[in-house]
Amino acid sequence: MSDWQDLKNNPRLKEIYNKRIEILRLTREFFWRAGFLETDTPVAVYPPSQEPYLSPVPVKFFTPDNVEHKFYLHTSPEFAMKKLLAAGYEKIFQLTKCFRNYESFGGQHNPEFMMIEWYRAPGALKEIMDDTEKLFKYIGKKLGIENLSARGNSVPLAGKWERKTMKQVWKKFVGINLDEYLTSETMRELCRKLGYDTDGRYEDLFYKIFLNKIEPFLGVKKPIFIYDYPAAMCSLSRPAEDSRYALRFELYIGGLELANAFGELTDAVKQKNNLEEDRKKRQELDREIYPVDRELIAALVSGIPQAGGIALGVDRMIMLFTGAKDINEVIFQSAADMIDKKF
């Protein structure tokens, strides 16, 4: 909860909101200083992206003569920013509100949330990890904060952050070699063995184990980047050296997922196929479907350098810097807050 009365009467919530203002400023400052340009792209787009499990929020626009056009609030500015890479921009960032339907109102989600997304073209995932680590450390230094807090863990910012492959963390926490569990059949068998429900596709089975056995312990002592995801889970990334895996990483701090990054897939044909596949998955999952973004494919055909890009949840980052337990505490008038006061 954070409305005008809370900010007026509750010093803790006021302090959180003050930090939010400062963190947004410092984030911009960091990227401008590092030579990135701040871009801005539409929030309402058509067509939206195709992630099988995301639900973009539909909106209707009307022309003066009453012709209806259906748009969607973007779930991230990814496609638009990749088009900017095709236009020749090399280092770009964007702080923007994103929207996802059918996610919880509070806790770790709000249907409207702030994202920072940035790209380097050309750029390697290692550089994106470096940017991320430096961004947090820059904000920490400027705010005089040495420890982040999440889920009851206090995590020091200082020191080199951990970088481990997905395969390494499965070995450590589940004791298996992930190479042998890259198909739905083998992963289903593993779920059965470990006593989890065995329904669903590869990704579901993967996350059933990951969320129970691995995620709560990630980044508890120091922040950790987990990289090289099973290729089946990465329709927007290039393959890693071992092509059964893909160039993707996520950042975890104190068991909280903060950011998702890709070594961007720049092969237009592969990208088109992957998006068609995702569209099919959406259909199977009974989700709303829409055409694949042809302009994105055209942009890739015209060519973009081997780029790296990342999306980082800013509200969650603010939670870590302020110790807020619920995302609603770092958002002025969260969705839950406004529903609460509806009259």
Next chain:
Amino acid sequence: MAQTSEIKRGVVIRQNNDLFTVTDFQHVNPGKGAAFVRAKMKSLATGKAIENTYKVGENVEIVDVQFQNMQYLYKSGSMHVFMDMKNYEQIEINEDFIGDDAKYLKDGLEVMVGLYEGRAVSTQIPKKVKYKVIEAPPAVKGDSSAGNVTKEVVLENGLKVQAPIFIKEGEEILVNTDTCEYSARA
């Protein structure tokens, strides 16, 4: 069998031949992936806290708990005594079971109690509770210029919270029981 959408605070899940009361839950959507529900639960047998994450739509065995609105009466030794407002029966609940929430109890407070086979398996304090302020230091001139926007006040049940300096003795305020913070004037 129930669905994950029924997982809420206070429900009881049967798993591995043990019963667990859900104390908290959260939705997680990993890396643009499917939706999951992460439940924090307490074993009824051992009191041990565990965490379990279910995929939304997965079947979960939720046992049939009866939820009754009960009125808090008083404390007797290590037991808190509540009264079922329907049949006026009294029930005793151990202070360890109520834990930190005990500080919010006050005479006449209505608490949602979950009963399973006649035994209390969960208690839920309302999100916001009204209390009378019994002690509030008077506002001192210069408070706001010194940056003091709050002061400690004592409530009718002995609970102490930070409240805005304009709150006076005898007033009623709402306290947020998630954070133990002042919420508004009642």
